[in-house]
Amino acid sequence: MIKRTVGKVTKESVSAGDMADRLEKGSLCPVELVEETFANIRSSDPAIFTELLEERALKEAHASRQRRREGNTLSLWDGIPIAWKDLFDIEGRVTTAGSVVLKSNAPATRDADMVVNATRAGLISIGCLNMTEFAYSGLGLNPHFGTPQNPHGTGPARIPGGSSSGCGVAVARGLVPLAIGSDTGGSIRIPAGLNGIVGYKGSSGVFPKGGTFPLSPTLDTFGPLAADLKSCIGAAEVLNGRAVAMPKPTPISQLKFFIPTNVVFEDAQDAVIENFEASVRALERAGVTVTRGVCTEFDQIRALTAEHGYLVGPEALDLHWDLVHSAKAAEMDRRVLERILDAGDLSARDLIVIQRTRAKLIEKNRQSLGNQIILYPTTPITAPELKPLEQDGELYQRMNKLILRNPGFGNFLDWCGVALPNGVDQNQMPTSILLSMSGGQESSLLxxxxxxxxxxxxxLS
Known part of the structure; x- marks a missing residue:
């Protein structure tokens, strides 16, 4: 029998909403909170952060404390710590994007747009979080800054998931209540799922991209990772420069789910399937409508990529063309370099066919789904062991493809998506359930x- 988790968040993770309540009541001081945050970070896994922003954070914390004393807070979340995947520009520092080859770049002259919006709401930027180099892997390994270890499980160290690896681990360990990542093929939802927390990605255009280091201008999306969904929703409002607000849960009996029977369950672990089906049974008992069937777009996407390649490939190659054809390429993670260079085999026609077909499939899928929520496991497996993936390049590429498969459909079809924890396997590794809707239906999805x-x-309880 597969053991399932009890409770909706991990033991160590903390809710931003609960923290905001304590700040409002005066039982928590912004300065003491930030000092404690840095102390916890320094005693934790050193691979989680690439850089800490202590001077800035303490200055912001003192300002927040003064505002609270004067009753003049900038928002309901004034004083809440937040951390950023290291592809968001922070004024005065070089944005590394998980790489050492960019260290000679000029420092950013201003914060990224989302960082600006968070600062205007009084949130306190703690630091920059580790990631797969250039955000180009779903496993989360990084040979330059180290690989953050998944805090769950028994036995050997497990991967954090990527590319927002530091985001997932920082929240799961309770180091920060909010971490902001990017998602090009699953890079928010994968680390959320593998670390037993919540991850939300918007569809294209939902979050401001200014001041972010790209991987694929077409597929890049953004969003928060947190202990619970309310924290993610509040963060999404802040990142867009809006007041913290919370939608009401949709009456459960009004919900309609579509579960694909093709592709997404292939090579799935028993625990993933069992926990998924247990979650579905709970939904059905509550009165939701559940339909199962073939998602034809999945098969068409598979056929398209088999013949013409992946859209992210040529876009990443274009972005990094000068770098990968220079002497600096030798300093890159060889696995990332190989993936970028692989796109050189694609023709101009391949790219045009992919773009044209994607537009057609997005519209077709939008019409077929309607107001249904598509539902399946976030990843078909729980987090695998780290060491074999570090040692075996072929295993790395195979597992990377498997981990990216399920969430990657959402990027190609421009869905918004939420990953929710729904149990653990026999080794206490989290499983996760993924809810997605067509782009533009964020409010309905949330x-x-x-x-x-x-x-x-x-x-679960």
């Missing part, structure tokens, strides 16, 4: 996901 999160939490 209202539904709030209801599902509550229901799954009750079922």
């Amino acid at each position: 209202g539904a996901a709030l209801a599902v999160e509550n229901l799954i939490s009750q079922d």
Whole structure:
């Protein structure tokens, strides 16, 4: 029998909403909170952060404390710590994007747009979080800054998931309540799923991209990782320069789910399937409508990529063309370098066919899904052991493809998506359930996901 988790968040992770309540009541001081945050970070895995922003954070914390004393807070979340995947520009520092080859670049002259919006709301920037080099892997390994270790499980160290590896581990360890990442093929939802926390990615254009280091201008999306969905929703409002607000959970009986029977369950572990089906049974008992069937777009995407390649490839190659054809390429993670160079085999026609077909499939899928929520496991497996992936390049590429498969469909079809924890396997590694809707239906998705999160939490307990 597969053991399932109890509770909706991990033991160490902390809710931003709960923290905001304590700040408002005066039982928590912004300065003491930031000092404690840095102390916890220094005693934790050194591979989680690439750089700490102590001087800036303490200055912001003192300003937040003064505002609270004067009753003049910038927002409900004034004083909440936040950390950024190291592809967001922070004024005065070089944005590394998980690489050492960019260290000679000029420092950023201003914060990224989302960092600006968070600062205007009084949130305190703690530091920059580790990631796969140039965000080009779903496993989270980094030979330059080290690989953050998944805090869960028994036995050997497990991968954090990527590319937002530091984001997932920082939140799961309770070091920060909010971490902001990017998602080009699953890079928010994978580390959220593998670390037993919540991850939300918007569809294209939902979050401001200014001041972010790209991987694929077409597929890049953004969003928060947190202990619970309410924290993610609040963060999404802040990142867009809006006041913290919370949608109401959608009545569970109004929800309609579509579960694909093709592709997404291939090579899935028993625990992943068992926990997924247990979650579905809980939904059905609550009165939701569940339909199962073939998602034809999945098969078409598979056929398209088999014949013409992946869209992210030529875009990444274009972005890094000068670098990968220079002497500095020798300093890159060889696995990332190989993936970028592989796109050189694609023709101009391949790229045009991929772009044209993607547009057609997005519209076709939008029409077929309607207001249904597509539902399946975030990843088909729990986090695998780290060491074999460091040693075996062929295994690395095979596992990377498997980990990226399920969430990657959402990027290609421009979905918004939420990954929710829904259990653990026999080794205490988290499993996760992924809810997605067509782009532009973020409000509907988040209202539904709030209801599902509550229901799954009750079922687990």
